[in-house]
């Protein structure tokens with residue numbers, strides 16, 4: 001199912017559907033979130049990565065799993081990445097397009113054991129380094145910001161130059177962080193930021209966040225650093241396109257990034273215009289939390305898909321309706 005146009009406002013019913021998610025059967029949530037998830041197995045995700053590459057798009061593979069509570073879970077997440085990297089290394093597609101993963105540090109042991117998370121990310125970065133691939137360290141909520149930057153820097157200093165980081169435009173500290181990262185030649189993904197943060201740490205006003213976003217992109221461009229413009233917002237996409245044109249940025253200094261299943265028409269337009277594009281491809285058994293977060297972000301999609309699902313059931317139950325509808 002194609003998600004509805006991104007600009008449409010959610011209706012009350014859509015919001016209500018999203019509110020009932022915690023009590024919805026998991027299979028229904030799975031159905032609602034299907035456009036955003038590349039399945040619960042590695043095979044499914046590799047299929048998505050391959051088909052994106054065939055259309056000239058890059059991908060970044062994300063093994064779903066956050067908020068773990070044990071060393072064993074952290075090691076299982078690491079092993080899932082290592083298995084995925086081994087498969088990515090076998091693909092007959094250009095390296096920069098397909099050999100790319102995103103990792104969340106809390107899924108690899110941050111908050112449980114500092115040494116463990118360090119070793120796990122190092123193992124993933126080493127495996128990627130062997131096949132010429134890249135690892136992006138996602139940014140989570142503010143209790144983890146300093147630790148995430150520290151771990152990223154310590155691994156870079158130890159020679160893992162295939163690591164990149166994420167900076168959230170809604171955080172008041174981000175300008176200083178980006179200035180420091182720019183002076184270190186970092187590769188930075190710029191996002192608005194998805195977590196609910198205290199007012200003293202983060203802006204809530206969208207115009208301010210958007211100004212901050214474009215400012216961060218400009219600082220990176222002026223420093224000659226590679227930036228990933230991760231957004232579906234037309235205003236920001238236009239602002240980034242202006243920046244690319246004004247600074248005559250070459251294709252190896254920027255890329256757009258979008259989430260799987262979101263604003264695919266806009267995504268394809270950018271690709272047709274010759275801009276580099278990478279799609280975030282999440283997969284894995286732990287799809288539930290990710291799905292709920294994505295659907296909360298866009299209640300309109302939840303409403304439309306739920307409606308389609310319910311209509312499908314109704315047709316199946318109505319005498320004369322197709323049993324295969």
Ligand SMILES: Cc1cc2nc3c(=O)[nH]c(=O)nc-3n(C[C@H](O)[C@H](O)[C@H](O)COP(=O)(O)OP(=O)(O)OC[C@H]3O[C@@H](n4cnc5c(N)ncnc54)[C@H](O)[C@@H]3O)c2cc1C
Nearest residue numbers: 006138139191192193194230231232233257258259280298
């Ligand atoms: C590749 C990628 C990686 C990211 N990594 C991180 C990270 O490491 N840390 C972090 O805090 N955040 C991350 N984010 C999330 C980011 O912070 C934003 O929450 C998210 O991108 C929504 O902001 P937006 O810029 O797209 O603008 P919005 O104003 O939220 O969205 C613009 C338009 O796109 C549509 N849209 C947005 N999201 C969806 C959706 N899920 N389904 C359907 N339509 C949608 C909206 O309807 C809206 O009209 C990432 C986002 C992307 C694209």
